[in-house]
Amino acid sequence: MTHISTGVEYGLHCLLYLVNLPKGISNPSVRDLAELQGVPIEYLAKVFNKLRKAGLVNATEGVSGGYRLARPSENITVLDVVRAIDGQKGIFDCKNIRGRCAVFIGQSSAWASQGTCKISSIMYEAQTRLEESLAMHTLAHLTYQVIASEPVEHQDSVMTWLQRRRQYRH
Amino acid sequence: MTHISTGVEYGLHCLLYLVNLPKGISNPSVRDLAELQGVPIEYLAKVFNKLRKAGLVNATEGVSGGYRLARPSENITVLDVVRAIDGQKGIFDCKNIRGRCAVFIGQSSAWASQGTCKISSIMYEAQTRLEESLAMHTLAHLTYQVIASEPVEHQDSVMTWLQRRRQYRH
Protein backbone atom coordinates (compact mmCIF):
# COMPACT_ATOMS: atom_id res chain seq x y z
CA MET A 1 0.00 0.00 0.00
CA THR A 2 1.61 3.24 1.03
CA HIS A 3 5.34 3.22 1.64
CA ILE A 4 4.95 4.92 5.03
CA SER A 5 2.44 2.98 7.07
CA THR A 6 -0.36 4.23 9.26
CA GLY A 7 1.63 2.84 12.16
CA VAL A 8 4.12 5.63 11.54
CA GLU A 9 1.32 8.14 11.47
CA TYR A 10 -0.06 6.88 14.77
CA GLY A 11 3.40 6.78 16.29
CA LEU A 12 4.39 10.25 15.22
CA HIS A 13 1.18 11.84 16.43
CA CYS A 14 1.59 10.17 19.81
CA LEU A 15 5.29 10.90 20.10
CA LEU A 16 4.51 14.60 19.83
CA TYR A 17 2.77 14.41 23.18
CA LEU A 18 5.89 12.97 24.78
CA VAL A 19 7.87 16.06 23.81
CA ASN A 20 8.14 18.79 26.43
CA LEU A 21 6.08 16.94 29.00
CA PRO A 22 5.68 19.07 32.13
CA LYS A 23 7.36 17.65 35.22
CA GLY A 24 4.08 17.20 37.04
CA ILE A 25 2.74 14.66 34.57
CA SER A 26 3.84 11.04 34.74
CA ASN A 27 4.78 9.03 31.69
CA PRO A 28 1.69 8.48 29.53
CA SER A 29 0.73 4.88 28.92
CA VAL A 30 -0.22 3.46 25.56
CA ARG A 31 -3.85 3.49 26.64
CA ASP A 32 -3.62 7.15 27.48
CA LEU A 33 -2.09 8.02 24.14
CA ALA A 34 -4.39 5.78 22.13
CA GLU A 35 -7.57 7.13 23.65
CA LEU A 36 -6.30 10.65 23.42
CA GLN A 37 -5.70 10.24 19.70
CA GLY A 38 -8.56 7.91 18.93
CA VAL A 39 -6.43 5.10 17.51
CA PRO A 40 -6.61 1.35 18.27
CA ILE A 41 -4.88 0.58 21.54
CA GLU A 42 -3.37 -2.82 20.89
CA TYR A 43 -2.03 -1.77 17.55
CA LEU A 44 -0.41 1.32 19.02
CA ALA A 45 1.14 -0.91 21.69
CA LYS A 46 2.98 -2.79 18.97
CA VAL A 47 4.12 0.45 17.44
CA PHE A 48 5.57 1.68 20.72
CA ASN A 49 7.20 -1.66 21.26
CA LYS A 50 9.09 -1.15 18.02
CA LEU A 51 10.02 2.35 19.07
CA ARG A 52 11.39 0.96 22.30
CA LYS A 53 13.46 -1.70 20.54
CA ALA A 54 14.87 0.99 18.30
CA GLY A 55 15.93 2.93 21.39
CA LEU A 56 13.77 5.96 20.70
CA VAL A 57 11.63 5.63 23.84
CA ASN A 58 12.01 4.05 27.25
CA ALA A 59 9.30 2.06 28.97
CA THR A 60 8.62 1.67 32.67
CA GLU A 61 6.51 -1.32 33.53
CA GLY A 62 3.98 -1.90 36.22
CA VAL A 63 1.27 0.35 37.59
CA SER A 64 1.80 4.00 36.73
CA GLY A 65 4.21 2.83 34.03
CA GLY A 66 4.35 4.40 30.61
CA TYR A 67 6.62 5.74 27.93
CA ARG A 68 9.01 8.64 27.68
CA LEU A 69 11.49 9.76 25.06
CA ALA A 70 14.84 8.05 25.38
CA ARG A 71 16.78 11.09 24.21
CA PRO A 72 16.18 14.78 23.58
CA SER A 73 13.59 15.47 20.92
CA GLU A 74 16.18 17.46 18.98
CA ASN A 75 18.07 14.21 18.40
CA ILE A 76 15.12 12.20 17.05
CA THR A 77 14.36 12.66 13.38
CA VAL A 78 11.29 11.66 11.45
CA LEU A 79 13.46 9.22 9.54
CA ASP A 80 14.41 7.56 12.84
CA VAL A 81 10.74 7.03 13.60
CA VAL A 82 9.91 5.74 10.14
CA ARG A 83 12.76 3.25 10.20
CA ALA A 84 11.94 2.13 13.73
CA ILE A 85 8.34 1.34 12.87
CA ASP A 86 8.37 0.31 9.22
CA GLY A 87 11.84 -1.15 9.22
CA GLN A 88 14.53 -0.20 6.77
CA LYS A 89 12.64 -1.14 3.65
CA GLY A 90 13.38 0.18 0.19
CA ILE A 91 11.01 1.81 -2.25
CA PHE A 92 12.22 -0.59 -4.90
CA ASP A 93 13.24 -4.22 -5.00
CA CYS A 94 15.59 -5.04 -7.87
CA LYS A 95 14.78 -8.45 -9.35
CA ASN A 96 17.96 -8.40 -11.42
CA ILE A 97 16.21 -8.63 -14.75
CA ARG A 98 19.53 -8.13 -16.50
CA GLY A 99 20.56 -11.70 -15.80
CA ARG A 100 17.52 -13.17 -17.52
CA CYS A 101 18.18 -11.84 -20.99
CA ALA A 102 17.38 -14.46 -23.62
CA VAL A 103 20.43 -13.80 -25.76
CA PHE A 104 22.72 -15.57 -23.37
CA ILE A 105 20.94 -18.89 -23.40
CA GLY A 106 22.16 -21.08 -20.61
CA GLN A 107 25.49 -19.52 -19.74
CA SER A 108 25.32 -17.30 -16.75
CA SER A 109 26.48 -14.05 -18.34
CA ALA A 110 29.24 -12.95 -16.05
CA TRP A 111 29.11 -9.24 -16.84
CA ALA A 112 25.35 -8.89 -16.40
CA SER A 113 25.47 -9.62 -12.71
CA GLN A 114 28.41 -7.50 -11.71
CA GLY A 115 28.09 -3.90 -10.65
CA THR A 116 24.72 -2.44 -9.77
CA CYS A 117 21.84 -2.28 -12.19
CA LYS A 118 21.53 1.25 -13.54
CA ILE A 119 17.79 1.23 -13.03
CA SER A 120 18.05 0.30 -9.38
CA SER A 121 20.77 2.91 -8.99
CA ILE A 122 18.27 5.55 -10.01
CA MET A 123 15.69 4.22 -7.60
CA TYR A 124 18.07 4.04 -4.69
CA GLU A 125 19.29 7.54 -5.38
CA ALA A 126 15.69 8.73 -5.28
CA GLN A 127 15.18 6.89 -2.01
CA THR A 128 18.23 8.64 -0.59
CA ARG A 129 16.66 11.99 -1.46
CA LEU A 130 13.48 10.89 0.26
CA GLU A 131 15.29 9.87 3.42
CA GLU A 132 17.43 12.97 3.47
CA SER A 133 14.28 15.00 3.46
CA LEU A 134 12.78 13.01 6.33
CA ALA A 135 16.01 13.24 8.31
CA MET A 136 15.90 17.04 8.19
CA HIS A 137 12.94 17.17 10.56
CA THR A 138 13.33 16.47 14.27
CA LEU A 139 10.60 15.80 16.77
CA ALA A 140 11.47 19.07 18.46
CA HIS A 141 11.02 21.08 15.30
CA LEU A 142 7.86 19.25 14.37
CA THR A 143 6.33 19.75 17.80
CA TYR A 144 7.09 23.44 17.62
CA GLN A 145 5.31 23.73 14.30
CA VAL A 146 2.29 21.78 15.42
CA ILE A 147 1.81 23.71 18.63
CA ALA A 148 2.20 26.99 16.78
CA SER A 149 -0.67 26.01 14.50
CA GLU A 150 -3.00 25.19 17.38
CA PRO A 151 -4.98 27.49 19.66
CA VAL A 152 -2.89 28.36 22.68
CA GLU A 153 -5.26 26.73 25.14
CA HIS A 154 -5.24 23.37 23.39
CA GLN A 155 -1.94 22.18 24.81
CA ASP A 156 -3.20 22.90 28.33
CA SER A 157 -6.41 21.04 27.65
CA VAL A 158 -4.44 17.99 26.62
CA MET A 159 -2.26 18.11 29.73
CA THR A 160 -5.21 18.36 32.09
CA TRP A 161 -6.87 15.54 30.15
CA LEU A 162 -3.81 13.34 30.70
CA GLN A 163 -3.59 14.30 34.34
CA ARG A 164 -7.24 13.56 35.04
CA ARG A 165 -6.92 10.22 33.34
CA ARG A 166 -4.16 9.29 35.74
CA GLN A 167 -6.03 10.44 38.79
CA TYR A 168 -9.38 8.81 38.12
CA ARG A 169 -8.49 5.51 36.57
CA HIS A 170 -11.08 3.02 35.64
CA MET B 1 5.06 -3.90 -0.59
CA THR B 2 7.53 -1.70 -2.39
CA HIS B 3 6.44 1.75 -3.46
CA ILE B 4 7.73 1.22 -6.98
CA SER B 5 6.26 -1.99 -8.33
CA THR B 6 7.92 -4.75 -10.30
CA GLY B 7 5.70 -3.67 -13.18
CA VAL B 8 7.79 -0.52 -13.36
CA GLU B 9 10.94 -2.59 -13.34
CA TYR B 10 9.66 -4.77 -16.17
CA GLY B 11 8.46 -1.75 -18.10
CA LEU B 12 11.67 0.21 -17.77
CA HIS B 13 13.87 -2.68 -18.80
CA CYS B 14 11.75 -3.29 -21.87
CA LEU B 15 11.42 0.38 -22.78
CA LEU B 16 15.20 0.58 -23.01
CA TYR B 17 15.05 -1.72 -26.02
CA LEU B 18 12.66 0.64 -27.78
CA VAL B 19 15.21 3.45 -27.61
CA ASN B 20 17.41 3.90 -30.66
CA LEU B 21 15.85 1.03 -32.58
CA PRO B 22 17.60 0.61 -35.95
CA LYS B 23 15.42 1.30 -38.97
CA GLY B 24 15.62 -2.26 -40.20
CA ILE B 25 13.84 -3.68 -37.19
CA SER B 26 10.08 -3.52 -36.91
CA ASN B 27 8.31 -2.58 -33.70
CA PRO B 28 8.85 -5.27 -31.10
CA SER B 29 5.76 -6.96 -29.76
CA VAL B 30 5.07 -7.61 -26.11
CA ARG B 31 5.92 -11.25 -26.65
CA ASP B 32 9.27 -10.31 -28.14
CA LEU B 33 10.11 -8.07 -25.23
CA ALA B 34 8.83 -10.43 -22.58
CA GLU B 35 10.76 -13.44 -23.85
CA LEU B 36 13.84 -11.32 -24.39
CA GLN B 37 13.75 -10.19 -20.77
CA GLY B 38 12.38 -13.37 -19.23
CA VAL B 39 9.30 -11.75 -17.68
CA PRO B 40 5.68 -12.95 -17.78
CA ILE B 41 4.07 -12.04 -21.08
CA GLU B 42 0.51 -11.32 -20.06
CA TYR B 43 1.59 -9.18 -17.16
CA LEU B 44 3.91 -7.17 -19.35
CA ALA B 45 1.03 -6.69 -21.79
CA LYS B 46 -0.92 -4.89 -19.08
CA VAL B 47 2.09 -2.77 -18.26
CA PHE B 48 2.45 -1.65 -21.86
CA ASN B 49 -1.25 -1.00 -22.05
CA LYS B 50 -0.84 1.49 -19.24
CA LEU B 51 2.14 3.04 -20.97
CA ARG B 52 0.03 3.45 -24.09
CA LYS B 53 -2.84 5.08 -22.21
CA ALA B 54 -0.35 7.47 -20.65
CA GLY B 55 0.85 8.41 -24.12
CA LEU B 56 4.40 7.19 -23.68
CA VAL B 57 4.24 4.52 -26.39
CA ASN B 58 2.19 3.91 -29.52
CA ALA B 59 0.77 0.53 -30.50
CA THR B 60 0.13 -0.88 -33.94
CA GLU B 61 -2.28 -3.77 -34.00
CA GLY B 62 -2.51 -6.84 -36.16
CA VAL B 63 0.16 -9.09 -37.52
CA SER B 64 3.62 -7.55 -37.36
CA GLY B 65 2.25 -5.06 -34.89
CA GLY B 66 4.12 -3.92 -31.83
CA TYR B 67 5.14 -0.95 -29.74
CA ARG B 68 7.31 2.08 -30.32
CA LEU B 69 8.07 5.16 -28.25
CA ALA B 70 5.50 7.91 -28.74
CA ARG B 71 8.04 10.69 -28.36
CA PRO B 72 11.82 11.10 -28.29
CA SER B 73 13.51 9.26 -25.46
CA GLU B 74 14.98 12.54 -24.23
CA ASN B 75 11.46 13.65 -23.38
CA ILE B 76 10.47 10.61 -21.33
CA THR B 77 11.59 10.63 -17.71
CA VAL B 78 11.69 7.77 -15.26
CA LEU B 79 9.03 9.59 -13.27
CA ASP B 80 6.76 9.53 -16.33
CA VAL B 81 7.12 5.77 -16.51
CA VAL B 82 6.54 5.27 -12.80
CA ARG B 83 3.41 7.40 -12.83
CA ALA B 84 2.10 5.73 -15.96
CA ILE B 85 2.40 2.25 -14.51
CA ASP B 86 1.87 2.67 -10.78
CA GLY B 87 -0.45 5.63 -10.98
CA GLN B 88 0.08 8.84 -9.09
CA LYS B 89 0.09 7.31 -5.65
CA GLY B 90 1.57 8.90 -2.56
CA ILE B 91 4.06 7.42 -0.14
CA PHE B 92 1.77 8.46 2.70
CA ASP B 93 -1.95 8.58 3.30
CA CYS B 94 -2.99 11.10 5.94
CA LYS B 95 -5.82 9.74 8.07
CA ASN B 96 -6.34 13.14 9.68
CA ILE B 97 -5.66 11.96 13.21
CA ARG B 98 -5.81 15.55 14.41
CA GLY B 99 -9.58 15.58 14.25
CA ARG B 100 -9.96 12.59 16.55
CA CYS B 101 -8.39 14.12 19.63
CA ALA B 102 -10.32 13.19 22.75
CA VAL B 103 -10.21 16.62 24.32
CA PHE B 104 -12.84 17.99 21.99
CA ILE B 105 -15.52 15.48 22.82
CA GLY B 106 -18.32 15.70 20.32
CA GLN B 107 -17.82 19.08 18.74
CA SER B 108 -16.02 18.92 15.44
CA SER B 109 -13.04 21.11 16.33
CA ALA B 110 -13.00 23.64 13.52
CA TRP B 111 -9.31 24.52 13.69
CA ALA B 112 -8.07 20.93 13.72
CA SER B 113 -9.26 20.26 10.20
CA GLN B 114 -8.14 23.42 8.48
CA GLY B 115 -4.76 23.78 6.89
CA THR B 116 -2.63 20.77 6.17
CA CYS B 117 -1.40 18.44 8.87
CA LYS B 118 2.24 19.21 9.63
CA ILE B 119 3.14 15.56 9.61
CA SER B 120 1.69 14.97 6.16
CA SER B 121 3.43 18.14 4.98
CA ILE B 122 6.74 16.54 5.87
CA MET B 123 5.82 13.36 4.06
CA TYR B 124 4.66 15.12 0.93
CA GLU B 125 7.76 17.23 0.87
CA ALA B 126 9.85 14.07 1.03
CA GLN B 127 7.81 12.59 -1.79
CA THR B 128 8.48 15.68 -3.87
CA ARG B 129 12.22 15.16 -3.39
CA LEU B 130 11.79 11.56 -4.47
CA GLU B 131 9.93 12.52 -7.61
CA GLU B 132 12.32 15.30 -8.47
CA SER B 133 15.09 12.78 -8.39
CA LEU B 134 13.22 10.40 -10.67
CA ALA B 135 12.36 13.18 -13.06
CA MET B 136 16.02 14.03 -13.57
CA HIS B 137 16.63 10.83 -15.53
CA THR B 138 15.40 10.40 -19.08
CA LEU B 139 15.14 7.19 -21.04
CA ALA B 140 17.82 8.52 -23.36
CA HIS B 141 20.26 9.12 -20.56
CA LEU B 142 19.48 5.83 -18.90
CA THR B 143 19.91 3.89 -22.12
CA TYR B 144 23.26 5.53 -22.70
CA GLN B 145 24.43 4.48 -19.24
CA VAL B 146 23.21 0.93 -19.61
CA ILE B 147 24.79 0.39 -23.02
CA ALA B 148 28.04 1.86 -21.79
CA SER B 149 28.14 -0.73 -19.03
CA GLU B 150 27.61 -3.63 -21.40
CA PRO B 151 30.06 -5.38 -23.72
CA VAL B 152 29.95 -3.69 -27.12
CA GLU B 153 28.70 -6.78 -28.93
CA HIS B 154 25.70 -7.27 -26.65
CA GLN B 155 23.54 -4.65 -28.29
CA ASP B 156 24.09 -6.29 -31.68
CA SER B 157 23.26 -9.69 -30.26
CA VAL B 158 19.94 -8.36 -29.02
CA MET B 159 19.10 -6.79 -32.37
CA THR B 160 19.79 -9.96 -34.31
CA TRP B 161 17.79 -11.88 -31.72
CA LEU B 162 14.82 -9.59 -32.30
CA GLN B 163 15.23 -9.80 -36.05
CA ARG B 164 15.38 -13.59 -36.10
CA ARG B 165 12.33 -13.79 -33.92
CA ARG B 166 10.42 -11.81 -36.51
CA GLN B 167 11.63 -13.88 -39.42
CA TYR B 168 11.05 -17.33 -38.00
CA ARG B 169 7.86 -17.02 -36.05
CA HIS B 170 6.33 -19.94 -34.35
Next chain:
DNA sequence: GCGATGTTACTCGGATACTAACTGTCCGAGTAAGCCAGG
Protein backbone atom coordinates in the same frame (compact mmCIF):
# COMPACT_ATOMS: atom_id res chain seq x y z
C1' DG C 1 -5.24 -12.29 -62.88
C1' DC C 2 -7.97 -10.76 -59.12
C1' DG C 3 -11.09 -10.42 -55.50
C1' DA C 4 -13.14 -12.99 -51.49
C1' DT C 5 -11.97 -15.90 -47.65
C1' DG C 6 -9.32 -17.86 -43.98
C1' DT C 7 -5.30 -17.96 -41.01
C1' DT C 8 -2.15 -15.92 -38.05
C1' DA C 9 -0.11 -12.85 -34.68
C1' DC C 10 -0.77 -9.08 -32.71
C1' DT C 11 -3.25 -5.55 -29.13
C1' DC C 12 -7.24 -4.78 -26.04
C1' DG C 13 -9.95 -5.65 -21.94
C1' DG C 14 -12.33 -8.18 -18.38
C1' DA C 15 -12.45 -11.87 -14.91
C1' DT C 16 -10.11 -14.36 -11.68
C1' DA C 17 -6.74 -16.75 -8.65
C1' DC C 18 -2.69 -16.47 -5.56
C1' DT C 19 0.31 -14.37 -2.46
C1' DA C 20 2.20 -11.12 0.76
C1' DA C 21 1.80 -7.20 3.64
C1' DC C 22 -0.72 -4.15 6.47
C1' DT C 23 -4.06 -3.51 9.93
C1' DG C 24 -6.34 -4.86 13.83
C1' DT C 25 -7.74 -8.08 17.67
C1' DC C 26 -7.24 -11.47 21.36
C1' DC C 27 -5.02 -13.57 25.08
C1' DG C 28 -1.50 -15.08 28.38
C1' DA C 29 2.82 -13.73 30.97
C1' DG C 30 5.80 -10.73 33.54
C1' DT C 31 6.33 -6.45 36.41
C1' DA C 32 5.93 -2.84 39.68
C1' DA C 33 3.11 0.33 42.68
C1' DG C 34 -0.23 0.66 46.20
C1' DC C 35 -3.26 -1.38 49.67
C1' DC C 36 -4.34 -4.31 53.44
C1' DA C 37 -4.26 -7.69 56.91
C1' DG C 38 -1.69 -10.45 60.32
C1' DG C 39 1.98 -10.95 63.05
Next chain:
DNA sequence: CCTGGCTTACTCGGACAGTTAGTATCCGAGTAACATCGC
Protein backbone atom coordinates in the same frame (compact mmCIF):
# COMPACT_ATOMS: atom_id res chain seq x y z
C1' DC D 1 5.15 -1.05 63.07
C1' DC D 2 6.25 -3.73 59.30
C1' DT D 3 6.23 -7.54 56.49
C1' DG D 4 4.15 -10.47 53.25
C1' DG D 5 0.48 -11.25 50.03
C1' DC D 6 -3.29 -9.32 46.98
C1' DT D 7 -5.00 -6.31 43.55
C1' DT D 8 -4.36 -3.43 39.75
C1' DA D 9 -2.62 -1.35 35.59
C1' DC D 10 0.85 -1.36 33.02
C1' DT D 11 4.35 -3.50 29.23
C1' DC D 12 5.77 -7.66 26.61
C1' DG D 13 5.11 -11.08 23.07
C1' DG D 14 2.94 -14.51 20.31
C1' DA D 15 -0.91 -16.05 17.55
C1' DC D 16 -4.33 -15.08 14.40
C1' DA D 17 -8.20 -13.06 11.41
C1' DG D 18 -9.74 -9.50 7.77
C1' DT D 19 -8.71 -6.67 4.24
C1' DT D 20 -6.22 -4.84 0.54
C1' DA D 21 -2.83 -4.36 -3.09
C1' DG D 22 0.39 -6.43 -6.11
C1' DT D 23 1.44 -10.21 -9.12
C1' DA D 24 0.19 -13.43 -12.40
C1' DT D 25 -2.84 -16.22 -15.44
C1' DC D 26 -6.66 -17.25 -18.57
C1' DC D 27 -9.83 -16.26 -22.11
C1' DG D 28 -12.62 -13.82 -25.56
C1' DA D 29 -12.85 -9.84 -28.92
C1' DG D 30 -11.10 -6.76 -32.40
C1' DT D 31 -7.45 -5.79 -36.03
C1' DA D 32 -4.34 -5.99 -39.71
C1' DA D 33 -0.94 -8.51 -42.71
C1' DC D 34 -0.52 -12.37 -45.48
C1' DA D 35 -1.57 -16.61 -47.93
C1' DT D 36 -4.89 -19.36 -50.31
C1' DC D 37 -8.69 -20.56 -53.01
C1' DG D 38 -12.32 -19.90 -56.40
C1' DC D 39 -14.04 -17.41 -60.18
